[in-house]
Structures are given as structure tokens and as C-alpha cells.
Amino acid sequence: MTPVLQAVRLGKRYGRHRALADCDLDIPQGRVIGLVGPNGAGKSTLLNLSCGLIKPTEGVIRVLGAEPAANPAHLARVGFVAQDTPVYGDLSVADHLRLGARLNPGWDGALARRRIARIGLDPKRRAGRLSGGQRAQLALTVAAAKRPDLLILDEPAAALDPLARSGFLDDLLEAVTELGASALLSSHALPDVARVCDHLVVLADHRVQLAGDVVDLLAGHVRITGARSDVERLPAGVEPIRVEHSPGGSTAVVRAERGPLPAGPWRVDAVDLEELVLSYLTRANEGTSRPVPKPTEAHR
Numbered sequence: 001m002t003p004v005l006q007a008v009r010l011g012k013r014y015g016r017h018r019a020l021a022d023c024d025l026d027i028p029q030g031r032v033i034g035l036v037g038p039n040g041a042g043k044s045t046l047l048n049l050s051c052g053l054i055k056p057t058e059g060v061i062r063v064l065g066a067e068p069a070a071n072p073a074h075l076a077r078v079g080f081v082a083q084d085t086p087v088y089g090d091l092s093v094a095d096h097l098r099l100g101a102r103l104n105p106g107w108d109g110a111l112a113r114r115r116i117a118r119i120g121l122d123p124k125r126r127a128g129r130l131s132g133g134q135r136a137q138l139a140l141t142v143a144a145a146k147r148p149d150l151l152i153l154d155e156p157a158a159a160l161d162p163l164a165r166s167g168f169l170d171d172l173l174e175a176v177t178e179l180g181a182s183a184l185l186s187s188h189a190l191p192d193v194a195r196v197c198d199h200l201v202v203l204a205d206h207r208v209q210l211a212g213d214v215v216d217l218l219a220g221h222v223r224i225t226g227a228r229s230d231v232e233r234l235p236a237g238v239e240p241i242r243v244e245h246s247p248g249g250s251t252a253v254v255r256a257e258r259g260p261l262p263a264g265p266w267r268v269d270a271v272d273l274e275e276l277v278l279s280y281l282t283r284a285n286e287g288t289s290r291p292v293p294k295p296t297e298a299h300r
Ligand SMILES: Nc1ncnc2c1ncn2[C@@H]1O[C@H](COP(=O)(O)OP(=O)(O)OP(=O)(O)O)[C@@H](O)[C@H]1O
Pocket: 014, 017, 018, 019, 037, 038, 039, 040, 041, 042, 043, 044, 045, 046
């Protein structure tokens, strides 16, 4: 099946300012992809490139097998919700659905009305009078009713309180399942990403630090705890990602390239997604990043 997103040496500069560099990605369809990274890492840039709002200055990007926004048919296959969930303040909820129907050939009015009713939005209410969570829900509804093959969302739940955020993420998953679509969303909230995403892309310093299916990435990394001298002498094929020393001993999050870590003089524990992401971000911050690891067959 055609990958949902392919990037080869993709880069973007604004004048002399580099926003994204050397980005290689190959993401299968059907995934909910979490894009994480610190402020200024290049997340919005990658999302804007993916929906064709901006053009690359280097390399190639393909979305659903074609150049982003290549033609009206391709535009219809991608739903985009930009940062700050833009809606038209003077238009009512019903106006948004009418506008969506007029602009999108594949508009699913029944899906839109069903979602609006279930969320409890008053169709007559002006969008400018909605809460942040309701606006996010309206923007998601308009994007989903296009029946896209890919939903792209830039920090969709950033302004929401924890309860609204939880409801929004449930709704997002339900919409993606109902549509049989893929989703690509950026977020600073690692627990949210851990909850809804099954594919991860970590960006830092304008580069991809880590990418892959979450299940493979978690299987390919562990935390080891032991004496400093042992943790510093790792077997071949075991790459330290983040090492911390204390008077009582040392811990290291490591990537085992060749399957399970061989037995050694250390304790081995599984890592969760949050610890994994923070380990790669810390490494990038310390300026010791290496080429992006790919999940090995041994972990599948
Ligand atoms: N239109 C622009 N003109 C010039 N520089 C830009 C422009 N848009 C983004 N940048 C720069 O490109 C880099 C990446 O920005 P981007 O918005 O993609 O980061 P981000 O990861 O989405 O950040 P945040 O988490 O803060 O939203 C930043 O250094 C930013 O200042």
C-alpha cells in the first residue's frame, strides 16, 4: 500500500533560517502518528509541508503517493486543522457545515450533523461564542466530514482542559476509525501521544531523532541499571541514548540493535514512551545525536 507520508532528505529554510533538515520518513497508512519535539523543532513546518501550505527548499515529500496539494482531488483526501483551531467567529456552527458542504465534493453531511449532535453543539450558536474545546471539536468535525484519507492536526488539544482534552482525543480516535483514515498530529503532551498514537516521530534541532511504530520502538529500547564501569562498557550493537550517573550507580536508556539485550551485570527494565522520547530529546539537546535508528526485524 502507498505510504501515507514519505520524505527523502526533506528540508525547509526561511531565507537563511533553517526550519527542517535531512528529514527521511516512510510511514505506512492506517497509523495515528504523533509528532513531538521542543518549541521551534520544526513540527508545524513538517505539517505545513505535508498539507502543501508551504513548499520544500530541499528534498522530496509525498503524501498518499503524490505531491501535497497536487490537485483538487488530492486536496480532498487531506483534512487539516491548523494550530489554534481556526473557525469563523461570525459564522454559526450550521454555517460552518454549509460552507464545508459547498467547498468539499466528498462532504458527509450526515457524519457532520451526527458529530455536532453528539458533542452537544447548538447549530445556531456563533463560533466566536464557543469555548476553546467546542471550537476544537467544530474544527475536527469540519475536517472529518471531508472524509479525508489523512487528517493533519497541529497541536489540536493544546488549549483544552484535561477533561475536554480526553474527550477530544476519544473523538479523534473515533473519527479516524470511522473514516478508516490515518492521522498526523503534533503535540507537546506526551501522555496524550502515548494514549492515541501508534507511530512516533521525534523532531529536535530541525531533524528527525527517532521514527517508527511505537510497539517496535518500545521493544527496541530498555533501561539498564548497574555499576558505572559496567554501564559504560556496553556490548557491540547496544547504543546508549541517555546515560545518568549517581554515587549509587548508573542508568542508561539504550537501543539494542540486534534484538534482546544479552545478559550482563545490570538490571534491565522496559521503558515507556515518555522516557524514550525524553531520552532522545536530551541527547539532541546535548548535541550528541546520531543517525536515526530504524526498528530492526528482530523487534517485530
Ligand atoms: N514563516 C516563517 N518565517 C521564518 N521562520 C520561521 C517561519 N515559520 C517557522 N519559522 C522558524 O522555523 C523553525 C521551526 O518552526 P516551527 O513552527 O516549525 O516549530 P514547531 O516545532 O512547530 O514549534 P512550536 O512547538 O513552538 O509550535 C523555528 O526556528 C521558527 O522560528
